[in-house]
Amino acid sequence: MTEKLVIVGNGMAPGRMLEHLLEAAPGRYQITIFNAEPRVNYDRIMLSPVLSGEKEYEEIVIHGDGWYIKHGITLYKGHKVVAIDRHARTVTSGHGVTESYDKLVIATGSVPFIIPVPGKDLPGVLSYRDLDDVSAMLVAAQSRDRAVVIGGGLLGLEAAAGLKERGMDVTVLHVMPTLMERQLDPAAGYLLQKAVEARGIKVRTKANTRQILGDGKVEGVELDTGEIIPATLVVMAVGIRPNIGLAREAGLEVNRGIVTDDRMVTSDPDILSVGECTEVDGRVYGLVAPLYEMAKAAAAHLSGSENRRFIHSDTPTKLKVTGIDLYSIGDFADGEDREEIILRDASAGIYKRVILQENRIIGTVLFGETGDGAWFNELKKKATDISEMRDTLIFGQAFQGGVSADPLAAVAALADDAEICGCNGVCKGTIVSTINQKGLTTLEDVRAHTKASASCGTCTGLVEKIMTLTLGDSYNPAAIQPMCSCTELGHDEVRRLVKAKALKTIPAVMQELEWKTSCGCAKCRPALNYYLVADWPDEYADDYQSRFINERVHANIQKDGTYSVVPRMWGGVTSSKELRAIADVVDKFAIPTVKVTGGQRIDMLGIRKEDLPAVWADLGEAGFVSGHAYAKGLRTVKTCVGTDWCRFGTQDSTGLGIRIEKFMWGSWTPAKLKMAVSGCPRNCAEATCKDIGVICVDSGFEIHFAGAAGVDIKGTEVLGLVRTEDEALEAIVALTQMYREQGRYLERIYKWARRIGLDEIRRQVMGDPDKRKAYYDRFVFSQKFAQVDPWAERVSGKDKHEFRPMAIAAMQEAAE
Amino acid sequence: MMNWLDIGTIDDIPQRGARCVKTPQGKIGIFRTHDDRIYAIDDHCPHKGGPLTQGIVHGAAVTCPLHNWVFSLETGKALGADEGTVRTIPVRVTDGRISIALGEMLLAAE
Numbered sequence: 001m002t003e004k005l006v007i008v009g010n011g012m013a014p015g016r017m018l019e020h021l022l023e024a025a026p027g028r029y030q031i032t033i034f035n036a037e038p039r040v041n042y043d044r045i046m047l048s049p050v051l052s053g054e055k056e057y058e059e060i061v062i063h064g065d066g067w068y069i070k071h072g073i074t075l076y077k078g079h080k081v082v083a084i085d086r087h088a089r090t091v092t093s094g095h096g097v098t099e100s101y102d103k104l105v106i107a108t109g110s111v112p113f114i115i116p117v118p119g120k121d122l123p124g125v126l127s128y129r130d131l132d133d134v135s136a137m138l139v140a141a142q143s144r145d146r147a148v149v150i151g152g153g154l155l156g157l158e159a160a161a162g163l164k165e166r167g168m169d170v171t172v173l174h175v176m177p178t179l180m181e182r183q184l185d186p187a188a189g190y191l192l193q194k195a196v197e198a199r200g201i202k203v204r205t206k207a208n209t210r211q212i213l214g215d216g217k218v219e220g221v222e223l224d225t226g227e228i229i230p231a232t233l234v235v236m237a238v239g240i241r242p243n244i245g246l247a248r249e250a251g252l253e254v255n256r257g258i259v260t261d262d263r264m265v266t267s268d269p270d271i272l273s274v275g276e277c278t279e280v281d282g283r284v285y286g287l288v289a290p291l292y293e294m295a296k297a298a299a300a301h302l303s304g305s306e307n308r309r310f311i312h313s314d315t316p317t318k319l320k321v322t323g324i325d326l327y328s329i330g331d332f333a334d335g336e337d338r339e340e341i342i343l344r345d346a347s348a349g350i351y352k353r354v355i356l357q358e359n360r361i362i363g364t365v366l367f368g369e370t371g372d373g374a375w376f377n378e379l380k381k382k383a384t385d386i387s388e389m390r391d392t393l394i395f396g397q398a399f400q401g402g403v404s405a406d407p408l409a410a411v412a413a414l415a416d417d418a419e420i421c422g423c424n425g426v427c428k429g430t431i432v433s434t435i436n437q438k439g440l441t442t443l444e445d446v447r448a449h450t451k452a453s454a455s456c457g458t459c460t461g462l463v464e465k466i467m468t469l470t471l472g473d474s475y476n477p478a479a480i481q482p483m484c485s486c487t488e489l490g491h492d493e494v495r496r497l498v499k500a501k502a503l504k505t506i507p508a509v510m511q512e513l514e515w516k517t518s519c520g521c522a523k524c525r526p527a528l529n530y531y532l533v534a535d536w537p538d539e540y541a542d543d544y545q546s547r548f549i550n551e552r553v554h555a556n557i558q559k560d561g562t563y564s565v566v567p568r569m570w571g572g573v574t575s576s577k578e579l580r581a582i583a584d585v586v587d588k589f590a591i592p593t594v595k596v597t598g599g600q601r602i603d604m605l606g607i608r609k610e611d612l613p614a615v616w617a618d619l620g621e622a623g624f625v626s627g628h629a630y631a632k633g634l635r636t637v638k639t640c641v642g643t644d645w646c647r648f649g650t651q652d653s654t655g656l657g658i659r660i661e662k663f664m665w666g667s668w669t670p671a672k673l674k675m676a677v678s679g680c681p682r683n684c685a686e687a688t689c690k691d692i693g694v695i696c697v698d699s700g701f702e703i704h705f706a707g708a709a710g711v712d713i714k715g716t717e718v719l720g721l722v723r724t725e726d727e728a729l730e731a732i733v734a735l736t737q738m739y740r741e742q743g744r745y746l747e748r749i750y751k752w753a754r755r756i757g758l759d760e761i762r763r764q765v766m767g768d769p770d771k772r773k774a775y776y777d778r779f780v781f782s783q784k785f786a787q788v789d790p791w792a793e794r795v796s797g798k799d800k801h802e803f804r805p806m807a808i809a810a811m812q813e814a815a816e
Numbered sequence: 817m818m819n820w821l822d823i824g825t826i827d828d829i830p831q832r833g834a835r836c837v838k839t840p841q842g843k844i845g846i847f848r849t850h851d852d853r854i855y856a857i858d859d860h861c862p863h864k865g866g867p868l869t870q871g872i873v874h875g876a877a878v879t880c881p882l883h884n885w886v887f888s889l890e891t892g893k894a895l896g897a898d899e900g901t902v903r904t905i906p907v908r909v910t911d912g913r914i915s916i917a918l919g920e921m922l923l924a925a926e
Contacts, residue, residue, distance in 0.1 A: 517874070517875060518850065518851075518875055519832060519849075519850040519874050519875055520874050521872075521874045521875075521879070521886075522871070522872040522874060522879035522884065522886070525872060525874065526872070544830075545830055545831065545832040545833050545872070545873065546832075546872065547872075548872065548881070549870040549871065549872075549881040552870075553870075557867075557870060557881055557882070559864065559882065560865075561865070561866065561867040561870075801828065801829070801830065801833075801835060805835065805836050805837060805838045805843075806823055806824050806828055806829070806835035806836060806837050806846055807821075807823035807824055807837045807838075808837070808838045808839075809821055809823075809837060809838065809839040809840065809918060
């Protein structure tokens with residue numbers, strides 16, 4: 001019979017323990033998890049990137065719901081365990097669920113330490129431990145008001161950087177004279193403070209909080225000097241305490257944490273403890289690498305093996321703030337028997353210090369340039385005698401033994417047992433052999449099989465270099481395709497950073513995201529221009545010099561340098577007056593070709609550029625506006641005649657098409673957007689191969705999307721069925737806005753949908769009325785600035801220079 | 817002998833933009849970079865005759881609007897994998913006014 005395993009807590013340590021256990025002893029246990037948080041297991045180390053906007057919650061989930069189902073695990077979300085009965089061998093949750101166990105694992109983690117000052121319970125005082133804290137901070141950050149972070153350690157600084165990225169005015173209060181004093185020496189602490197201040201974050205050291213002020217909500221922080229710092233948000237990040245209340249009440253032996261042996265077994269042989277709540281050999285831990293070691297030891301014990309035991313090792317500290325590189329490990333205090341080697345480069349902001357004892361490294365502090373951290377750590381772990389290379393040690397691995405400064409060569413020179421991933425304890429040899437044995441070719445595969453770079457991700461570059469060395473040219477490290485050769489960043493990263501860093505001009509994007517060229521290229525500039533137009537409709541000034549010629553002059557360039565002009569014909573409906581006006585324009589300007597387009601309108605081809613404003617003036621007088629036939633934007637809405645004329649029509653398809661077109665014209669989208677409305681399933685408007693289409697039926701409107709009829713041919717997918725025209729319009733507009741916000745430049749809607757997932761799109765647009773409304777409102781807001789007829793603007797003189805030669809060198813002048 | 821022809825001021829051209837000058841021998845493109853350097857090259861791509869003044873200007877280069885060939889404004893040479901050259905025309909800027917040298921070309925035309 002299978003034994004019952006119950007786990008209290010669903011953080012990273014028990015999650016990892018289960019992975020090992022399911023591999024070593026699949027099917028041995030019937031597993032039940034109680035999670036006080038109402039969600040699955042996610043990567044807590046990545047909360048800071050979520051706060052700063054560089055990642056989203058979905059990206060940091062470790063085990064999705066499907067994983068629990070696949071392994072037959074019962075997960076009680078939002079159930080906090082309130083009692084353990086060791087005699088009956090049961091646990092009971094706050095919601096009254098009782099489960100019996102054969103083996104119990106306590107993984108209750110830690111609780112934030114709240115300094116006991118008046119005002120600590122006011123609304124607006126938060127800690128920084130879980131996703132709920134991050135969500136609360138994001139809400140508070142919308143005010144763009146002032147925030148105070150109490151605590152200048154790892155978490156406090158990451159919180160401060162994230163809040164600053166979100167637009168808040170942030171002050172960090174730290175009680176000690178220098179930041180992160182437990183991990184950094186004063187020199188590095190000083191450089192860190194300068195780097196933090198350079199981001200516009202204020203830092204106050206030696207700052208003691210006397211009380212938090214406020215009447216009903218936070219209004220400020222008072223220091224013991226009497227000084228008051230106004231704030232609407234206070235984040236306490238002064239430290240954590242193992243969460244041992246449950247274990248203590250159950251009568252288990254506790255000290256600072258729940259006391260275990262090196263198999264993670266507590267004073268009760270059937271109860272184990274892993275994670276931050278655990279004390280082993282007198283130590284408690286807060287970084288992930290030792291917690292994963294606990295997970296391995298616990299899994300081994302639960303699967304009946306006793307040969308894997310927990311061994312203490314130092315863990316390097318790294319800060320996850322984009323643009324601030326620091327690394328520290330080991331012991332860096334001064335001492336009589338200790339020597340140190342220091343390298344400083346003030347202008348580059350670099351500081352390196354290696355602490356030696358009897359010619360062996362015992363500690364390392366690196367700031368500004370941390371590439372050699374792993375190498376120093378390797379020398380420290382192996383207690384290598386460094387006297388031979390002492391003169392050049394501080395310059396790093398590249399200077400030793402004639403190894404070139406090529407970063408690939410530096411990785412090639414690492415020994416097989418050199419640790420690459422500190423979080424997961426993965427060494428180089430393991431990565432190489434796993435790649436070879438399993439035939440891995442992508443970073444995702446390597447992460448899945450080895451866990452290397454799967455937690456905090458700072459070693460991703462190293463892992464990729466190992467893949468390049470192992471796979472040769474067959475590995476393309478650009479798992480993320482860069483936008484163009486001006487940057488290493490992909491479209492998605494750029495879009496996210498544009499929002500997160502509130503970048504509102506092309507020069508700002510290029511500066512902040514470290515573009516490699518002075519002013520971009522013909523690939524990235526139009527993309528950036530679109531992203532800024534889409535993300536900051538009211539603030540961004542459209543940069544016409546970054547638009548492709550067609551969008552710059554609002555006509556389509558032809559092979560001979562002339563242009564074609566397509567006026568809008570709403571829903572494909574025209575009149576004798578309109579046709580007469582077109583005929584007059586064609587005669588007046590001797591336009592050589594007039595053609596009916598596939599989008600139910602009329603194209604005039606072969607117009608000289610100089611004539612464009614005059615052509616538009618005449619068309620404008622007849623009531624025409626630009627058809628945007630040249631735009632990465634809304635093109636046409638094709639329709640059939642519907643109930644107006646057709647004996648099969650079920651709805652007013654022409655009317656709906658015109659309504660959609662009048663509502664949405666002028667909007668820019670990642671790529672062109674073509675739509676159609678058919679009045680019945682016979683589908684005369686061919687709506688089922690469009691970017692967005694509507695098929696009218698008796699009961700309402702079936703909304704389709706993600707079709708293609710170009711290089712690729714693809715029928716549409718159904719988004720959903722709605723009853724009224726109003727609902728149809730809202731859903732179509734919301735879908736378009738979602739695509740506008742997420743699509744990569746030049747990515748048609750069917751490719752975007754394949755990338756995001758049809759279900760996800762349906763869930764957000766059809767299944768979540770709040771989301772739908774929010775998308776809809778953002779589109780409507782953006783239209784306030786977009787619905788300006790570009791032709792009329794140019795007729796009245798905008799961009800005159802575009803349509804005239806700068807000078808004409810006449811014959812007689814030239815003949816002088 | 818250089819025959820300098822005044823064609824206008826630097827402000828007539830947008831930054832990262834171009835204008836064309838019509839001459840009896842075809843159009844010449846005058847380009848202004850993001851840092852206000854001025855270049856003149858034939859407004860005619862050697863590939864399929866695209867009007868280079870209609871392209872996107874980036875650094876000291878322009879991308880042809882028809883098929884995305886990229887040309888150096890300094891040398892007139894195609895950059896990247898493509899091969900071809902556009903003629904460059906001498907240009908000078910004095911007190912914000914731009915002149916191009918048409919002399920040789922027109923003398924040759926006589």
